[in-house]
Amino acid sequence: MHLVVSCSLRPTSRSRILAQRAHEWLQTGGHESRFIDLVDHPLPLCDGGESYNAEHVADLDALIRQAKGVLIGTPVYNYDASAATKNLVELTGRAWTNKVVGFLCSAGGRASYMSMMGLANSLMLDFRCLVIPRFVYATKEAFEDGRVSDPDVDDRVKQLADTLASLAAAMPDA
Ligand SMILES: Cc1cc2nc3c(=O)[nH]c(=O)nc-3n(C[C@H](O)[C@H](O)[C@H](O)COP(=O)(O)O)c2cc1C
Numbered sequence: 001m002h003l004v005v006s007c008s009l010r011p012t013s014r015s016r017i018l019a020q021r022a023h024e025w026l027q028t029g030g031h032e033s034r035f036i037d038l039v040d041h042p043l044p045l046c047d048g049g050e051s052y053n054a055e056h057v058a059d060l061d062a063l064i065r066q067a068k069g070v071l072i073g074t075p076v077y078n079y080d081a082s083a084a085t086k087n088l089v090e091l092t093g094r095a096w097t098n099k100v101v102g103f104l105c106s107a108g109g110r111a112s113y114m115s116m117m118g119l120a121n122s123l124m125l126d127f128r129c130l131v132i133p134r135f136v137y138a139t140k141e142a143f144e145d146g147r148v149s150d151p152d153v154d155d156r157v158k159q160l161a162d163t164l165a166s167l168a169a170a171m172p173d174a
Contacts, residue, residue: 002026002164003067006037007074007085008106014143015106018136018157019073021148022104025161034063038084046090057091064095069102069168071160076107076115086119096127100168102160103135113137130171132163 004026006019016037026033041056051057064070074081081103089096101123103116116135123129136157142150148157 001032001034001067002069002071002168003063004033004035004071005073005088006035006039007072007082007088009039009082009084010075011039013073013075013106014138014140015073015075015104017143017146017148018104018106018138018153019071021154021157022071022073022102022136022161025158026165029162029165031161031165034067036060036063038088043084043087043091046087051091054091060088061092061095064092064099067099068171069100069164070096071102071104071164073104074106074116076105076112079112079115081105081116081119089119089122094127096123096129098171098173099123099127099129100132100164100171101129102132102164103137104157104160105135105137107137107139110139130167132160132167134159134163136160 004023006016008015023035044051044054074085120131142153148154
């Protein structure tokens with residue numbers, strides 16, 4: 001099973017559109033995929049203690065643990081993934097061990113394309129994730145009427161979904 005997590009809390013999020021599209025491409029490719037939106041799973045800020053027991057944390061932890069591959073849809077905020085994304089990783093920590101991970105990012109401009117590297121480094125070094133280097137990075141020009149209108153970006157989303165599935169199939173079990 002693969003998991004696609006949308007980590008924007010904005011009602012008209014564009015990274016959510018990318019994440020939904022990746023979920024569709026995974027299903028089209030015959031892969032089992034679950035789509036989770038953090039809007040539907042409000043999480044407390046990680047405090048390293050009691051927050052681990054909060055509602056939704058155990059469910060998300062279990063889903064991440066079950067998944068072979070995880071795609072993260074996130075806005076670029078302050079040259080980084082959103083705080084909501086990092087908070088999810090902080091709350092679920094070791095559930096990420098040995099996952100194949102890909103990023104679908106929505107950004108305001110083209111210049112922030114290296115923004116996932118902090119999170120990628122942490123996932124690789126803390127949890128031995130295999131991070132797919134060819135991620136999706138899109139600005140608002142790639143969207144129209146609530147869908148991905150740029151065929152190159154859509155193709156890139158498909159490539160990411162296909163790469164996730166093939167790399168995850170080759171990964172040994174944790
Ligand atoms: C707090 C905040 C910080 C942002 N920082 C950046 C940034 O560093 N680089 C960038 O290209 N865009 C930045 N943006 C623009 C967002 O990445 C852009 O609006 C994106 O579409 C948001 O993702 P979403 O549509 O999935 O919510 C920022 C927006 C906000 C609200």
